Amino acid sequence: MVAKRNGGHWLRTVDSVTDSIQDPDARVLLLGRPGCHLCDDARAVVAAVCAEMGVRWAERSIDDDPELRRRYGEQIPVTFVDGAQHDFWRVDADRLRRALTGGL
Secondary structure (H helix, E strand, O other), X not given: OEEEEEOOEEEEEOOHHHHHHOOOOOOEEEEEOOOOHHHHHHHHHHHHHHHHHXXXXXXXXXHHXXXXXXXXXXXXXXXXXXXXXXXXXXXXXXXXXXXXXXOO
């Protein structure tokens, strides 16, 4: 893990692999793959919460990168908030809201 400063807060990022795919304008990153029913469920929760809160999010397929597939293939979907791993397998809307408002 790497710590990096974001404004007045220190954030833990997983590593340069996820840093390199993170959309700098998106606070939430969803890693998944096509045809994954858990990814479909997670996408719906992430999209709804981010729309409600006016937060940008991005999605990446682990199938596009062998290193992502190796690291996260057994955990998808994986969500990151502000560069730090937040959840995997299931996304809880209330927990995501708290993370986005700083109330982890």
